[in-house]
Amino acid sequence: MKNGTTHLFVPGPTNIPDAVRRAMNVPMQDMRAPDYPELTLPLFADLKKVFRTESGVVFIYPGSGTGAWEASISNTLNRGDRVLMSRFGQFSHLWVDMAERLGLVVDCVDVEWGEGVPVEEYQRRLGDDKRGEIKAVFVTQNETATGVTSDVAGVRRALDTTGHDALLFVDGVSSIGSIDFRMDEWGVDIAVTGSQKGLMLPAGLGILAVSEKALEAHKQSRMERCYFSFEDMRASFTTGFFPYTPPTQMLHGLRAALDLMLAEGLDNIIARHHRLAQGIRQGVHAWGLRLCAKEEKWWSNTVSAIVVPESIDARQVIANGYSKYRTSFGAGLSKVAGRVFRIAHLGDLNEVMCLAALASAEMSLRDAGARIEPGCGVAAAQEWYRAEIARDLQSLRECAA
């Protein structure tokens, strides 16, 4: 059972491209050498392209996306600040929890799991906040637990419409680099991501992009912080040196990953994620199952949370995949434990890998008792992929002609 490739379809860490693995396999080097910034400075510059920001500043922390969440809060807000958040899955829940533990007063809008950020409710509350008590609005762009993508641009419009000047924080851990995200255009003040999703690296880096407005807010922030403080880390962005030892091998991997991403083109990456996701969804619908994401507008292009039939335990599906078919699916977390399993489809992925995911899921579902016709999900996705790839090649031919 241990032969061959492990089929990894969890939403992070994602599959690492071979070129990235190779790039990380380096001997150590002096992080204070005069030419060290030749490695680091271009990383900051290229990450800005991924965040689609020109005016923002990028921070790279040894840590994780969770650490970057903390950095976003502890550097720009103060204990007792009121913030507007919403909760509709495990990761939006955890960010709320963090905000409260760090001393913020959270106006939390609870939304049914399967939906996303309630833009209208946000707009109503912002409109009601005549005294400007809300210091920041938080958006989980892609709720990894339920496969729901929220409307960041909509939240920006809500802020603009109400003339509210709260900061706009976005958790883009499982979206940035895979799903459309536009920091400058959408007026995002802090965008948070990590290395182990769309950036196709192992876990180990928490990454922030910070607007000038957020840097201004930072000057008023009095929360205790040290490891994650902007003060210490900010120089890294301009000098290329870090205040404490950076994981150099990860930076080499980031270089390779950014090279791959820039070569493919961010728009192409986003289009590819849509295509691959759509194939997975075709498969799910062919099975007669539905996504946790309630409406098409919420469908995530990086992860699909699939609701299993009533009589089935999703945990059994996942256990079957892992123990019988060398396949790792994502579990249903918290409220949806046992009710959903997740197929992640982000990062270094192609069509046949997605078909393998569906084929493995079909067996895992059938073994768990689901009445699904063998091969039907694969077939639906195959036809979608064939048509899409044919269309692409046709476009290429027409361009060339």
Added chain:
Amino acid sequence: MKNGTTHLFVPGPTNIPDAVRRAMNVPMQDMRAPDYPELTLPLFADLKKVFRTESGVVFIYPGSGTGAWEASISNTLNRGDRVLMSRFGQFSHLWVDMAERLGLVVDCVDVEWGEGVPVEEYQRRLGDDKRGEIKAVFVTQNETATGVTSDVAGVRRALDTTGHDALLFVDGVSSIGSIDFRMDEWGVDIAVTGSQKGLMLPAGLGILAVSEKALEAHKQSRMERCYFSFEDMRASFTTGFFPYTPPTQMLHGLRAALDLMLAEGLDNIIARHHRLAQGIRQGVHAWGLRLCAKEEKWWSNTVSAIVVPESIDARQVIANGYSKYRTSFGAGLSKVAGRVFRIAHLGDLNEVMCLAALASAEMSLRDAGARIEPGCGVAAAQEWYRAEIARDLQSLRECAA
């Protein structure tokens, strides 16, 4: 089109396990150091287990399987020697060609491609050879071009029945370590293999196992040879040192590959290859297509050569797989070019990888115009794999109870 894993289903080089890739990534070392044999001697010992020989001697040449073919001939025969061979595919053809170029007189039995070694005809000819002019009988155990496995034990019986004492040479390049092979039990005198098939390494090593009888014949052999000569290389088997610089990184990889193989167990490996192959064949039959191998007794458990419908060009199927679906299938060679494409299923492989092969082949076939129901091959294989794995788990449970 360059994202994600390449799906590699060519019959060599096969997919390399991660542990083997890691093991090969070594700094160089002194091949005359006193502890170098600690690396090499156990390799010879463990390769004997793979060949299933106790009395044989193993030779490891920097080179390829083709080089090992040459070593087998040039070390044991003489120019003008008569040998009995058969030809039923590109690789049996090439061995005949080599034998002739090296100066042997080849009694070549041409057999229709899709069949294997003609045991009865061999027996007839051996019986007719009253003067013992036939010095060696050659068997291509697994003809990689057509996916045909021949009956080595049958040829041994033919020799025994006729009381003929010719040497028995076996090309086991695409069978040894994957398909049942028993050097001692079947009285094989020289068995040839390479590193890039069942041994799950890159190409770069040609490997021979040689019986005492063949070593005896060696003493009478007067062919010019140097690089491949047993004289120079033989000491390596006992001292652990090589007459010229060995590819040390390959030897470390071989160590890791043998460790994996011994841990899985040769019988289990053979059973797994049968299971995986059977799933592929279920898929082929569900498509309504047939194998190049004409009868079930010839079916190879390491590679399936699939005959495409009359109206289709197999080259187009392969081109579709490669350019659209990042999948490498084997081409039809020589006589069967354009008529067959091949799915290799040997080495480091599991069920879901085989389903990916079938899913990709279905798309590639349909794109080439074949009328195949999407998903039908996948479905057939899924059901086979599910049943087999369930049965295995049941056995395990019963053993434990």
Added chain:
Amino acid sequence: MKNGTTHLFVPGPTNIPDAVRRAMNVPMQDMRAPDYPELTLPLFADLKKVFRTESGVVFIYPGSGTGAWEASISNTLNRGDRVLMSRFGQFSHLWVDMAERLGLVVDCVDVEWGEGVPVEEYQRRLGDDKRGEIKAVFVTQNETATGVTSDVAGVRRALDTTGHDALLFVDGVSSIGSIDFRMDEWGVDIAVTGSQKGLMLPAGLGILAVSEKALEAHKQSRMERCYFSFEDMRASFTTGFFPYTPPTQMLHGLRAALDLMLAEGLDNIIARHHRLAQGIRQGVHAWGLRLCAKEEKWWSNTVSAIVVPESIDARQVIANGYSKYRTSFGAGLSKVAGRVFRIAHLGDLNEVMCLAALASAEMSLRDAGARIEPGCGVAAAQEWYRAEIARDLQSLRECAA
């Protein structure tokens, strides 16, 4: 100038053994898979051996040693708590700075750079603190900036002598796993280390060992924290699962590094570091130079800070090493910038590597104008190493006899 190996003698990241680099080169895997703890749980168990604790609990954070410093404070103390610290180099300085920024009231004893923790002064102050206002005593066991090792056991005795029950915090980032450290025997409450020094990994992990007493104090701690909070991370120690995505590749590397360390034996590692360091020091003395560490009792076995002659700028020595001889030495930091350069000698290192360091330093010093006889430092170290190795072999022979 870019050929061959870079000679890396900075005090972190240290040279990574090939086996560790190989072990980190893994495909990603599901960090919630049922067998994931088979990787992680033994890591915690074996790290306890490195810390020499049986009752302590180990925490592994994605981050750095600086992060682990912060974790130690924010989890066990409260804003306004009084702590006793001393400052005699850049890293002890930074820990003081952090403590203040996190809201502690620091009784800071400033000591001349080149000396270590002032045990007698600590004892005096603890004795004076009749009301037990000092909640914790901090010790930088090895001040990396000056190459000074302090007397942790002495501080424990000071606490015991005065009957003071403050917590004892030790920064062992550049000592643990290289220089004698005994958590349980010395009654250390929190020991901090990182991955990129004696553990021979890249940077990326901050590691803590925490005593039961410190865990008790944790219950009273009300500092805001989330990423580094013991609450979230503590379960990892017992379940093997992490609250956020761990850098799995680092954990595989840690496995390999611990395997190497346990095979060598902690006492042997400590003895080796002493031997290697002593050779470096022989070389320094042969040059007629002195260490920044003022007395032999402060000499560090992991890093030597070498005071250059008055007329020389140590920065030039370092620049020469880097630009001419592909050698990375550590810089003098802050107060000793320009006055010292550092040769780190910890981790995966052997005698000839140390001789290379000395040879390269001699050239770099001479190029900077120092009047040092070529080869004299190398010669002194050679004779020391020869004698030591001969003595070892003699012991081995006697044991065998």
Added chain:
Amino acid sequence: MKNGTTHLFVPGPTNIPDAVRRAMNVPMQDMRAPDYPELTLPLFADLKKVFRTESGVVFIYPGSGTGAWEASISNTLNRGDRVLMSRFGQFSHLWVDMAERLGLVVDCVDVEWGEGVPVEEYQRRLGDDKRGEIKAVFVTQNETATGVTSDVAGVRRALDTTGHDALLFVDGVSSIGSIDFRMDEWGVDIAVTGSQKGLMLPAGLGILAVSEKALEAHKQSRMERCYFSFEDMRASFTTGFFPYTPPTQMLHGLRAALDLMLAEGLDNIIARHHRLAQGIRQGVHAWGLRLCAKEEKWWSNTVSAIVVPESIDARQVIANGYSKYRTSFGAGLSKVAGRVFRIAHLGDLNEVMCLAALASAEMSLRDAGARIEPGCGVAAAQEWYRAEIARDLQSLRECAA
């Protein structure tokens, strides 16, 4: 004793640059894929630059330099052909031995070990060969066993002076890519090399460059051959496909190695080898020892064979290096066993690595009883390297000014 880097100073395999090791760590790929030649064709083109030939054709064999020796003979000559060779070390001896075993009639000039090809004697014999019976003249450009470099251009002049049209064969295994070699300018007909020396790869490839004249001779060659035959392999040079499975990972490594070499520039590489070798020789002379190479004109820039004092056994020196100091030196072979040990200085190497070699050799010699002043060889080499590097930097500055 197993900590840190192994110090590898054997003349092959040489140290592999990290970039090359990384490049070889690839998943396998289809060697018949339409884009495979994108990898292979530029390798042939760039190897021509290394051989300094425009009209020659390059062959890459899975094998070793020994295999390439065989390919050179069996493809262009006939049994019974008379050839002119000379013997002055283990490798020139082995080539003579091979020529005889392959059926050539060898006119062998035996020369004292420590000297090289006897150009005048060659010229005399060629002049005497009025009937043109000598079909080929062989030159071992760099005799690895004795560290002797011969005068290939001189042999060409001897051929030209005598108007002899024999083919000129050169064994450049330990010289090409490190020591000046000019195929076209010197009218070399076949140049032989391997992957594991100046090309900085592991062993595994035998490489030939073949002139048009040699290809013409090939048409008349009737020696039996198959694996090494030009016929089968020649197409690879134009199509990029190989007649049997090539070691793809080695080809990726070759790509990386050639990239490094072309970036450094062949002239710079040759100059660097001279500089490094000269430092080693300064060290040897400072010890009061002499090279096996009798005169300066024979001194090899890739390997120094050092004659130990009468009372010393060179085997003990080598054993000391290996067992005590993790250093691999080359042994004295055959006639000079016990009398010389060798320091190889080719491939991916820098000054400090050479100093490490000398430092380690000094200890190993002293442990074996040699009366050598500690550090004296290191000191001599240091001063040479310092001066050379200073001169380089000065030139660079002047260029920039």
